[in-house]
Amino acid sequence: MLQLNRDTLVEAFTLMKTIRDFEDRVHTEFATGAIPGFVHLYAGEEASAVGVCLNLNDSDYIASTHRGHGHCIAKGCDVDGMMKEIYGRRDGLCGGKGGSMHIADLAKGMMGANGIVGGGPPLVCGAALSAKTLGTGGVAVAFVGDGGSNQGTTLESYNLAKVWNLPVIFVVEDNGYAETTASAWAVGGSQTKRAEAFGMPGREVDGHDFFDVYEAAQEAVERARAGDGPSLLHVRLGRHYGHFEGDAMAYRAEGEVEALRRDKDCLKAFRTRVTETGLLEPEQLDQIEREVGARIDAAVAGAIGAAAPAAEDLLTDVYASY
Amino acid sequence: MSKKSYRQAINEALAQEMRRDPTVIVMGEDNVGGMGAPGEDDAWGGVLGVTKGLMPEFGRARVLDTPITESAFIGAAAGAAATGLRPVAELMFVDFMGVCFDQIYNQAGKFRYMFGGQGTTPLVIRTMYGAGFRAASQHSQCLYPVFTHIPGLKVVIPSSPYEAKGLMIQSIRDDDPVIFFEHKVMYDDEEEVPDEPYTIPFGEANLTREGGDVTVVAIGRMVQFANQVADKLEKDGIGCTVIDPRTTSPLDTDSILESVAETGRLVVVDEASPRCNMATDISALVSQEAFSALKAPIRMVTPPHTPVPFAPELEDLYIPGPDQIEAAVRAVAGYRA
Ligand SMILES: Cc1ncc(C[n+]2csc(CCOP(=O)(O)OP(=O)(O)O)c2C)c(N)n1
Ligand SMILES: [Mg+2]
Numbered sequence: 001m002l003q004l005n006r007d008t009l010v011e012a013f014t015l016m017k018t019i020r021d022f023e024d025r026v027h028t029e030f031a032t033g034a035i036p037g038f039v040h041l042y043a044g045e046e047a048s049a050v051g052v053c054l055n056l057n058d059s060d061y062i063a064s065t066h067r068g069h070g071h072c073i074a075k076g077c078d079v080d081g082m083m084k085e086i087y088g089r090r091d092g093l094c095g096g097k098g099g100s101m102h103i104a105d106l107a108k109g110m111m112g113a114n115g116i117v118g119g120g121p122p123l124v125c126g127a128a129l130s131a132k133t134l135g136t137g138g139v140a141v142a143f144v145g146d147g148g149s150n151q152g153t154t155l156e157s158y159n160l161a162k163v164w165n166l167p168v169i170f171v172v173e174d175n176g177y178a179e180t181t182a183s184a185w186a187v188g189g190s191q192t193k194r195a196e197a198f199g200m201p202g203r204e205v206d207g208h209d210f211f212d213v214y215e216a217a218q219e220a221v222e223r224a225r226a227g228d229g230p231s232l233l234h235v236r237l238g239r240h241y242g243h244f245e246g247d248a249m250a251y252r253a254e255g256e257v258e259a260l261r262r263d264k265d266c267l268k269a270f271r272t273r274v275t276e277t278g279l280l281e282p283e284q285l286d287q288i289e290r291e292v293g294a295r296i297d298a299a300v301a302g303a304i305g306a307a308a309p310a311a312e313d314l315l316t317d318v319y320a321s322y
Numbered sequence: 323m324s325k326k327s328y329r330q331a332i333n334e335a336l337a338q339e340m341r342r343d344p345t346v347i348v349m350g351e352d353n354v355g356g357m358g359a360p361g362e363d364d365a366w367g368g369v370l371g372v373t374k375g376l377m378p379e380f381g382r383a384r385v386l387d388t389p390i391t392e393s394a395f396i397g398a399a400a401g402a403a404a405t406g407l408r409p410v411a412e413l414m415f416v417d418f419m420g421v422c423f424d425q426i427y428n429q430a431g432k433f434r435y436m437f438g439g440q441g442t443t444p445l446v447i448r449t450m451y452g453a454g455f456r457a458a459s460q461h462s463q464c465l466y467p468v469f470t471h472i473p474g475l476k477v478v479i480p481s482s483p484y485e486a487k488g489l490m491i492q493s494i495r496d497d498d499p500v501i502f503f504e505h506k507v508m509y510d511d512e513e514e515v516p517d518e519p520y521t522i523p524f525g526e527a528n529l530t531r532e533g534g535d536v537t538v539v540a541i542g543r544m545v546q547f548a549n550q551v552a553d554k555l556e557k558d559g560i561g562c563t564v565i566d567p568r569t570t571s572p573l574d575t576d577s578i579l580e581s582v583a584e585t586g587r588l589v590v591v592d593e594a595s596p597r598c599n600m601a602t603d604i605s606a607l608v609s610q611e612a613f614s615a616l617k618a619p620i621r622m623v624t625p626p627h628t629p630v631p632f633a634p635e636l637e638d639l640y641i642p643g644p645d646q647i648e649a650a651v652r653a654v655a656g657y658r659a
Contacts, residue, residue: 036456036634088456088633099458099632115460116418117390150389153421178390179351180365185358186389251356251365308635318628 042070047266049074051213063120068113118151147178167224195232207237335490350412397425403445431474462630464594488522525572533561586617618657
């Protein structure tokens, strides 16, 4: 924590709060029927995306999951463009053609949310191969859920990243569930021992603690940049909402979500830590919260007022040329 | 007989076959729901509730939840089918077939032929297909032509609740691997469905409308649209025979050819991407076998050659609808060489 300057702390808080407000707002907007399709919210998991991505720059790549909004924001995607995409608008980050599950911004090193569980890890091996071959100095991060950690594609990617000695970080975000299924039931063995078995370091991380994530990611990123190969972080955290919007969460314990929000909130923990140590003033954080709130209000208003794609857009961009 | 939804019809078929035959098992991601979790059991019963209630009646030994490992559990279903069970495995969205395709087309679909006729593989893979859910490019495809392409697989595409129940029971009793396509926007469609078990044979098309001017072959959800158009055009004096093939493999070529011999005009309506789909397949069949009967060029009504877009305005443009079908039928009916 000592090595983090005030600017970085402000950035961390701003990003985490932006994700939280973005997701809380998408939750209420979805309930009005204004947002089409499947939406999976990242609220509660902010410290993971931000703790990892603050160690990255624009030439580093990440691949995300179906629960991708937080990763997008942490990697620098434009919040207005994201909101418009979720509403299916022409000015959305993907022209309204992708939606929540496919938000991408390659210029920011964001290779896409993904509708296919386990779709990201192989792609990230490819991004890391490009970085290595082209000598960009970049690294690549695969975010994958506890459920996605069981996919063959994920386990094969561990091996490939190891044998090709790729600059990859696998971030297993274990929120306890894959849809309704508990990770404690569905994951055989342990995430870190899996890493070990493939010959790479694996580390347990408290995903409600930004500082723990940041420090673990820093070590993994430095290792990858130095040419020492892949590593894995097992980040334990919890999601505030259902698997997707509309999930009644009958499989969760009574009071589970309330307890999570009360006792394990990464934003509250961050505020306590930085104010108690005098690194930031409470008023500074309050100010950030107000600014973020206004920014999200503006993003929603902008998305609601934005134009739908035009009919001719249906046929464009299937190929680069044809 | 009572009104049942497409969802209930499939659920009832599964339950009745599980009661009849103890070797029938069901598996899939969250087919029960809440495995290892602190809350309710049977929390989901499948992502859209089709398998709800099966675990409480048949127990966890016969209704299995799986980790997210399609290659492993679809392959396991194939292996179990070859060795004494009759698994009904759910592959949530057909788009996810990419993850486990080898186990389906190189393994399950080829065992019997490669092994010189040894054994059977009574496997059913249930899967959701189709656009209209605002679910974007990776959750909206049809893909049934891809499976129809593969010798050894049977492909079933029920167009209504009645069809779904009878075809599901037939699929479970069938000794070959069957891919059973459920259209995700049809789960709440309702119609009268018999309470008792019944089967609908594969390879026997259903003529949902009969008329002498134009033959309309429609697949899956498109049958509803073709029926609407047929009813409308009948008032305008254009009689349509609407053919629902029910299964694309085997395909009831006789019913199609007999109808075209009478009408001389064919429209094929297919929600699948237009290249190498059922529309091109059926058109080729008719061109080859009934060329002399044709009085007009065949018309194919399909989406454009693009992935399925997210934005509702674009997705609505993408999906073939009654307007396009009507235009195609009018075009062939009014064709003069
Ligand atoms: C290949 C594939 N299988 C299944 C699904 C359906 N699905 C979407 S999200 C999900 C659960 C993923 O759980 P996890 O990886 O833990 O991520 P979380 O939702 O908890 O963030 C499932 C089964 C899918 N999209 N792709
Ligand atoms: Mg999870």
